[in-house]
Each structure stands twice: as structure tokens, then as C-alpha cells.
Amino acid sequence: MGGHAAFIGMTLRERMLIRRLQKRDERAFEEMVRLYQHKVYNLVYRMLGSQEEAEDVAQEVFVTVFKAIDSFRGEAKFSTWLYRIAANHCKNRMKYLGRRFHKATGELNEAAEREMQDAQPSAMRPHIDGPDAILEGLELERSVQAGIAQLDEEHRVLVILRDVEDLSYEEISSITGLELGTVKSRLHRARLQLKDHMAKLLR
Amino acid sequence: MDQVDHTQAAELFSAYWDEELAAEQAGALEEHLRACVVCRREYQSFERAVGAVGQLHRMVAPSGFVGGVRKKIRKRSRGRLFAPRKLVERVPYELFSLVMLGLILAIYVVLQLTQPGALKLP
Numbered sequence: 001m002g003g004h005a006a007f008i009g010m011t012l013r014e015r016m017l018i019r020r021l022q023k024r025d026e027r028a029f030e031e032m033v034r035l036y037q038h039k040v041y042n043l044v045y046r047m048l049g050s051q052e053e054a055e056d057v058a059q060e061v062f063v064t065v066f067k068a069i070d071s072f073r074g075e076a077k078f079s080t081w082l083y084r085i086a087a088n089h090c091k092n093r094m095k096y097l098g099r100r101f102h103k104a105t106g107e108l109n110e111a112a113e114r115e116m117q118d119a120q121p122s123a124m125r126p127h128i129d130g131p132d133a134i135l136e137g138l139e140l141e142r143s144v145q146a147g148i149a150q151l152d153e154e155h156r157v158l159v160i161l162r163d164v165e166d167l168s169y170e171e172i173s174s175i176t177g178l179e180l181g182t183v184k185s186r187l188h189r190a191r192l193q194l195k196d197h198m199a200k201l202l203r
Numbered sequence: 204m205d206q207v208d209h210t211q212a213a214e215l216f217s218a219y220w221d222e223e224l225a226a227e228q229a230g231a232l233e234e235h236l237r238a239c240v241v242c243r244r245e246y247q248s249f250e251r252a253v254g255a256v257g258q259l260h261r262m263v264a265p266s267g268f269v270g271g272v273r274k275k276i277r278k279r280s281r282g283r284l285f286a287p288r289k290l291v292e293r294v295p296y297e298l299f300s301l302v303m304l305g306l307i308l309a310i311y312v313v314l315q316l317t318q319p320g321a322l323k324l325p
Contacts, residue, residue: 032315
């Protein structure tokens with residue numbers, strides 16, 4: 001590659017943005033954060049289940065991106081690199097919280113409910129209409145988040161990347177550094193665990 | 204693939220959900236699910252759980268998120284991480300200070316010249 005970035009699968013806009021980021025352009029940085037903030041926040045929130053933790057960790061992700069942008073060589077998509085950083089931050093935070101005996105399931109449920117009631121644009125949940133449907137939606141959302149929270153970090157990240165973020169197995173393999181076959185088999189185990197958790201919760 | 208048993212069927216759920224099975228394998232699984240009520244219920248349960256994950260609403264970063272990140276970077280790097288901005292993109296304090304110095308100097312000169320006994324300009 002001769003020291004030059006490959007910038008595989010990236011649009012011209014993304015390439016320009018990265019070059020500007022590497023020159024420490026503050027405006028490019030703001031543009032990048034605006035572009036990816038919701039993706040990163042959603043991933044981190046689903047991993048940690050707490051709004052407060054998610055905001056802090058998602059911000060840390062962007063700080064790391066900006067600090068490490070010189071090491072981005074373009075061998076993977078920028079979003080893949082970003083997701084990798086986000087996943088690592090989540091794992092570290094989960095370990096840290098685990099060490100502090102922070103069992104967040106109850107808090108997660110409350111937070112999920114609060115956030116569902118908060119000002120989410122109605123376009124984001126178009127199928128929820130009347131009060132019964134809202135309650136049903138809340139109940140399901142809570143059960144799913146609780147089910148995700150029951151998974152260990154290795155399984156949780158796979159379910160979120162695949163079933164929440166809708167990424168391909170190849171992208172997940174690149175993000176997690178796992179072999180394709182390992183991604184598939186672990187994801188299968190994770191989904192079975194999720195099925196069992198949810199079956200208990202919804203019984 | 205001829206037929207699948209209960210254990211094999213459960214092992215194929217994920218690949219079936221992701222439409223990764225070959226037509227023959229998918230057909231064999233479907234046949235088994237039609238015939239076996241236990242596996243059919245298990246798959247329905249699997250489908251409901253994984254489908255619900257995909258239906259979770261997208262969380263949106265709170266307002267002020269970008270400012271929060273910028274603040275963290277500035278604080279930790281003491282402003283060194285960002286390249287200096289061009290003069291037109293920020294408040295030009297250098298220019299302000301020069302103008303202020305010029306103004307102070309001008310006032311001083313005027314005051315000196317208007318004092319009684321001040322030197323007269325030729």
C-alpha cells in the first residue's frame with residue numbers, strides 16, 4: 001500500500017472527511033460526530049442499557065476516534081472502524097461496571113421506559129397508536145432490552161450488531177475480529193439464549 | 204439433505220432466519236417444522252424474539268452531544284488537539300488587541316497634546 005490509505009468502499013465525501021480529520025480540522029470533527037452520533041449512541045445504549053452511561057461512553061468513542069484518526073488506514077470502512085472502537089469501549093465499561101457490582105437490569109428497564117415516553121419522534125415508532133398499543137410496545141421493548149442485558153458481552157455485541165444494526169456477518173467479523181464461522185455459531189447461541197430469556201419474561 | 208431431526212432443526216434456526224440455508228436444507232427444515240409441533244413452537248418463539256430485537260426503536264443521541272464531545276477533547280488536550288482555526292472562522296482577538304492598543308495610544312497622544320503647557324506641534 002506504500003503508506004497510502006486504501007479507503008476501501010468509502011465515498012468521496014467520507015475520504016475527504018477523513019483527510020480533514022487527520023489534519024485536525026475542528027469543523028470536520030463536528031461533521032463526523034453529527035454524521036455518526038445516532039448510530040454510535042444507539043449501539044452503545046443497546047449494549048449498556050442506560051442513557052447516562054450511553055451518553056458518556058458514546059462521547060468517549062468520538063474522543064478516541066479523534067485521537068486515533070491517524071492510525072485509520074482505510075483498510076476497512078470507516079463505520080466498521082468506528083463500530084470496533086464503540087464495541088471495545090462498551091466491553092471496557094461493562095467490565096468496569098461489573099467490577100463495581102453495578103447490576104443494572106432494574107435501572108435498564110426504568111430507563112428504557114422513560115426513554116420510550118420521552119420525546120422520540122413519532123416517525124421512529126410508526127406502528128404504536130393507541131394506549132393499549134403503547135403499553136404493549138413498552139412491555140415488549142422492556143422485555144427485549146432485559147433479554148439483551150442477560151447476555152454476556154461477547155454474545156450481546158453480536159446480537160446488537162446483527163439484529164439491531166443489521167450488519168453483515170463479514171462486517172461483524174471485521175468489527176469483532178472473530179472468524180466468520182465463530183460469528184455465526186456464537187450469534188446462534190446468543191439468539192437461542194435470548195429466545196429462552198424472552199419466553200420466560202413474556203410467559 | 205434428506206430429513207432433519209429435532210436437534211438438527213434447532214441448529215438451523217439462525218441460518219434459516221438469515222436466509223443463509225441452501226434451498227434443499229431450507230426445504231428439509233420447513234418440512235420438519237410442518238410435521239413437528241414442538242419444533243414449530245420453538246421456531247415461532249425464536250422468530251418472535253429475534254424479530255423483536257430488530258423492531259427496537261432507534262435511540263437518538265441527546266441534544267448537546269456534539270458540544271459535549273468537543274468540550275471533552277478541549278479539556279483533555281488543553282486545546283492542542285484541534286488545529287488552529289483560520290482567522291475568518293473565529294473571533295480575531297489578535298486584531299482586537301491591536302485596535303485597542305492603537306486606540307489607547309491615540310487617546311494618550313490626544314490627551315498629551317491638549318494638556319496646558321504641552322508641546323505645540325510645528
